[in-house]
Amino acid sequence: MAEFSWDIRSPLDRALVAGAYGAPGEAGVSLTEIRDFDLVQVMARRGQAGEMARAAKARFGVAAPETPKAASAADAALIWSGPDQFLVLSKGGTHTMEMLDPIFAGSASLSDQSHARALISVSGEKAHAMLAKLSSIDLHPDMFAVGAAAATSMDHTSVTLWRGKDRNEQAVFNLLVFATFAESLWHTVLDSAAEYGVTIGHSEEWA
Numbered sequence: 001m002a003e004f005s006w007d008i009r010s011p012l013d014r015a016l017v018a019g020a021y022g023a024p025g026e027a028g029v030s031l032t033e034i035r036d037f038d039l040v041q042v043m044a045r046r047g048q049a050g051e052m053a054r055a056a057k058a059r060f061g062v063a064a065p066e067t068p069k070a071a072s073a074a075d076a077a078l079i080w081s082g083p084d085q086f087l088v089l090s091k092g093g094t095h096t097m098e099m100l101d102p103i104f105a106g107s108a109s110l111s112d113q114s115h116a117r118a119l120i121s122v123s124g125e126k127a128h129a130m131l132a133k134l135s136s137i138d139l140h141p142d143m144f145a146v147g148a149a150a151a152t153s154m155d156h157t158s159v160t161l162w163r164g165k166d167r168n169e170q171a172v173f174n175l176l177v178f179a180t181f182a183e184s185l186w187h188t189v190l191d192s193a194a195e196y197g198v199t200i201g202h203s204e205e206w207a
Contacts (some may be wrong), residue, residue, distance in 0.1 A: 121175050159175050
């Protein structure tokens with residue numbers, strides 16, 4: 001009998017071709033797939049939102065977002081994903097579901113989303129202009145500051161969007177999408193960014 005092995009691959013493994021794309025010259029948009037992360041959804045049980053919030057503050061040292069925002073802890077990001085729920089994004093096995101389960105025992109239900117989502121980082125001088133083609137949200141810095149988040153849709157695809165820390169004085173936007181729709185959204189984003197010139201790559205770090 002042949003041995004069975006489970007080979008974990010990026011949902012963008014076939015679609016992502018590192019390098020330059022679109023208009024020649026200096027790229028106005030940088031698209032980076034973030035790989036190898038842990039992602040856990042935390043949802044308060046009925047009547048336990050307050051207890052869940054206290055457990056989160058004790059674990060991460062920052063308050064879990066109660067409105068559409070993303071909060072940065074020392075080794076994780078807490079991203080609002082709906083009323084009384086948030087996502088824990090981390091690296092290096094620091095906040096796996098198995099590790100968080102006893103922390104939120106009785107106050108919240110947990111769901112491991114690590115291999116169910118793809119994470120795309122969008123940055124560059126034309127990042128805002130490109131995303132404006134796909135999103136109805138006002139992403140102007142005055143309205144969507146660092147740490148702002150939203151549960152929205154792009155090209156009929158559900159997306160969790162938040163603005164990370166600026167890089168080289170330019171805005172960085174993070175798109176979290178279900179893995180089964182990642183390739184479709186990736187091509188849509190590429191088409192929207194092509195006129196500005198695109199740099200494509202992957203990394204293990206997010207903003």
